[in-house]
Amino acid sequence: KNQVEQSPQSLIILEGKNCTLQCNYTVSPFSNLRWYKQDTGRGPVSLTIMTFSENTKSNGRYTATLDADTKQSSLHITASQLSDSASYICVVSAVRGGSYIPTFGRGTSLIVHP
Amino acid sequence: NAGVTQTPKFQVLKTGQSMTLQCAQDMNHNSMYWYRQDPGMGLRLIYYSASEGTTDKGEVPNGYNVSRLNKREFSLRLESAAPSQTSVYFCASSGSTRPQETQYFGPGTRLLVL
Numbered sequence: 001k002n003q004v005e006q007s008p009q010s011l012i013i014l015e016g017k018n019c020t021l022q023c024n025y026t027v028s029p030f031s032n033l034r035w036y037k038q039d040t041g042r043g044p045v046s047l048t049i050m051t052f053s054e055n056t057k058s059n060g061r062y063t064a065t066l067d068a069d070t071k072q073s074s075l076h077i078t079a080s081q082l083s084d085s086a087s088y089i090c091v092v093s094a095v096r097g098g099s100y101i102p103t104f105g106r107g108t109s110l111i112v113h114p
Numbered sequence: 115n116a117g118v119t120q121t122p123k124f125q126v127l128k129t130g131q132s133m134t135l136q137c138a139q140d141m142n143h144n145s146m147y148w149y150r151q152d153p154g155m156g157l158r159l160i161y162y163s164a165s166e167g168t169t170d171k172g173e174v175p176n177g178y179n180v181s182r183l184n185k186r187e188f189s190l191r192l193e194s195a196a197p198s199q200t201s202v203y204f205c206a207s208s209g210s211t212r213p214q215e216t217q218y219f220g221p222g223t224r225l226l227v228l
Contacts, residue, residue: 004156031213043118043204043219044157051214089156093213102213104156 002027004092004105012111017080021108023073023090035064035075036089038107044089047075077110085112116140118220120205126226127195135190135223137205143218145211146188147172148180150201151222157204163188164211195227 004025013019025033032051036044048057048064050073057064061078077084087107094101121136139146147162149172159172163182177199179191188207192199203223208215 041222043206043221045219046216049214049216095213102159104158106154106156 002092002094002101002103004090004103006088006090006105006108008108009106010109010111012113013080015080015082015112015114019077019080019110021075021077021088021090021110023075023092023105025071025073025090025092025103025105027071027092027094027103029094029096030068030071031093031095033064033066033073034091034093035062035073036091038087038089040086047088080110080112082112082114085110118205118207118218120203120220120223122223123221124224126228127192128228129196131195132191132193133195133225134192135203135205135225136187137189137220138187139205139207139218140186141207141218142185143207143209144185145208145215146182147206147208147217148178148188148190149204149206150174150199151204152201160190160203162211195225197227199225200227201225 007022034049035047038044050066063076066073089107090105118139144165148160149157151157158174161180163169166185181189205220206217208217
């Protein structure tokens with residue numbers, strides 16, 4: 001069964017600090033891995049997408065890494081801001097017979113304190 | 115440019131009642147999706163429509179029906195609501211169902227079934 005596990009479940013940091021969120025997956029056949037940011041009461045917004053051959057992808061202060069061999073990804077947030085407080089969701093996609101099959105992680109809830 | 119809009123924002127139903135959740139997008143996207151998000155769980159795909167005139171089941175289709183009314187609109191119907199369908203429902207759209215396409219999410223509909 002395809003699974004995406006995220007850790008930690010929740011995280012509290014001080015404004016200006018860095019943090020790293022983890023995503024482990026058992027999804028096959030792997031197509032790509034995407035990180036979303038979901039603000040409270042809103043829909044998810046895509047931050048980065050990575051395919052099998054990509055190791056690192058940045059979007060401003062967000063940097064995602066992918067190790068396809070160990071099936072692990074991380075999202076590093078640099079110099080956190082209060083607006084980074086949100087849930088961060090890892091989504092791994094597989095394609096079978098032309099069908100689209102996304103598997104969503106449960107998310108990591110990040111709180112940034114002033 | 116509103117993106118993806120959903121109505122209603124909130125709804126309370128009694129067990130056995132029916133209702134239709136509406137979704138519309140103004141990005142000229144071919145593909146549209148319905149997800150549900152439950153506390154402590156990742157988003158799960160209910161149904162999707164790869165293009166106007168087609169619909170396919172996702173991971174959790176039981177108890178739901180969908181209609182792709184036209185290219186812009188994709189509705190989700192609960193024929194006989196059950197408490198287990200209490201959830202937040204998100205509609206999304208993308209250019210196609212290829213996993214590398216970014217999905218754009220609506221703000222969600224919060225449904226409580228008593």
